[in-house]
Amino acid sequence: MSSRKDPELVSAAAWTKRCYFAGRALMDATLRPHDLGSTQWFILCHLANNGPSVQRDLGRALELERATLSGIISTLVRKDLVEQSSSGEDQRQRLLTLTAAGEALWRELPDLSFIHEAAFGGIDAAELATTIRVLQSATERLQNLLRKD
Amino acid sequence: MSSRKDPELVSAAAWTKRCYFAGRALMDATLRPHDLGSTQWFILCHLANNGPSVQRDLGRALELERATLSGIISTLVRKDLVEQSSSGEDQRQRLLTLTAAGEALWRELPDLSFIHEAAFGGIDAAELATTIRVLQSATERLQNLLRKD
DNA sequence: CCATTATTGTATGGTAGCGAACAAAATAGA
DNA sequence: TCTATTTTGTTCGCTACCATACAATAATGG
Structure with a gap:
């Protein structure tokens, strides 16, 4: 495709x-x-x-x-x-x-915390936790690649 | 806190x-x-x-x-x-x-697709799907707020 | 003590992104 | 038709981000 x-x-x-x-x-x-x-x-x-x-x-x-x-x-x-x-x-x-x-x-x-509320407030806690974990691990992988060159 | x-x-x-x-x-x-x-x-x-x-x-x-x-x-x-x-x-x-x-x-x-691979390639498919869905819904909520003012 | 290295901050130049104001062309409506 | 609105693109000014190169000060190792 x-x-x-x-x-x-x-x-x-x-x-x-x-x-x-x-x-x-x-x-x-x-x-x-x-x-x-x-x-x-x-x-x-x-x-x-x-x-x-x-x-x-x-x-x-x-x-x-x-x-x-x-x-x-x-x-x-x-x-x-x-x-x-x-x-x-x-x-x-x-x-x-x-x-x-x-x-x-x-x-x-x-207070800008309403923005975080608006974006992620209504989302299931487990799914939000998964999202954070995925983003964190992706970020770390990318930063590791960056350091290596 | x-x-x-x-x-x-x-x-x-x-x-x-x-x-x-x-x-x-x-x-x-x-x-x-x-x-x-x-x-x-x-x-x-x-x-x-x-x-x-x-x-x-x-x-x-x-x-x-x-x-x-x-x-x-x-x-x-x-x-x-x-x-x-x-x-x-x-x-x-x-x-x-x-x-x-x-x-x-x-x-x-x-070819830059290796970057996407590096970031998200090793991640469980279901978790990646969840992440995309959460980000998508967060983005839509934010954009709705933007349009309203 | 002195020379080297590391740390902290600045300055410059570039990319990326947005809002606002504008001109030109197309479209819609009266 | 002729006016009003929408669409397309440009320009300007701004924030934010990075890399690079630089100056000044610490800190370290002979």
């Missing part, structure tokens, strides 16, 4: 893409009145819930590359929502803190 | 993201020697397998927005891999065709 090099979009991989972007689109639409992107929201989220953090730890927690995080942080700093200060210990590290404006914005931001 | 506005990355949504990007990263790494992006590969793929196509149909087949596709097409044209000509019927439409260089490149491109 499908020739050798056919993309075959009707597959698990295609659905991970669609599902990911549908969720992001919904987050972005919800956050648009606040002039905030979804990843920016995640960052404010983490800082508000866990207190000031060094960029390195934030990147580990949210699984963002240094370069990616660096860019997003600089836009958050430009918007005066986040402050960078040198952490006492390591002169390379930058400590990230919510500004007053950042805290104020944070308090009026919507 | 998780506070009201906590991102809780350890969830199905987080794994869809990781899985999507791991797959894309592997595709991109494989295609890097050929100076081609993964979505560019999908487009060449579709044109090679299905013959010349109008941009509208290509977008529907690959589920790409007009704006997104338009940008990628213009880079493919700049690389002289794809040609745009006006389709006879509708003066708005542009017919997309592989150039000779595009066909030549296509012939030496690697």
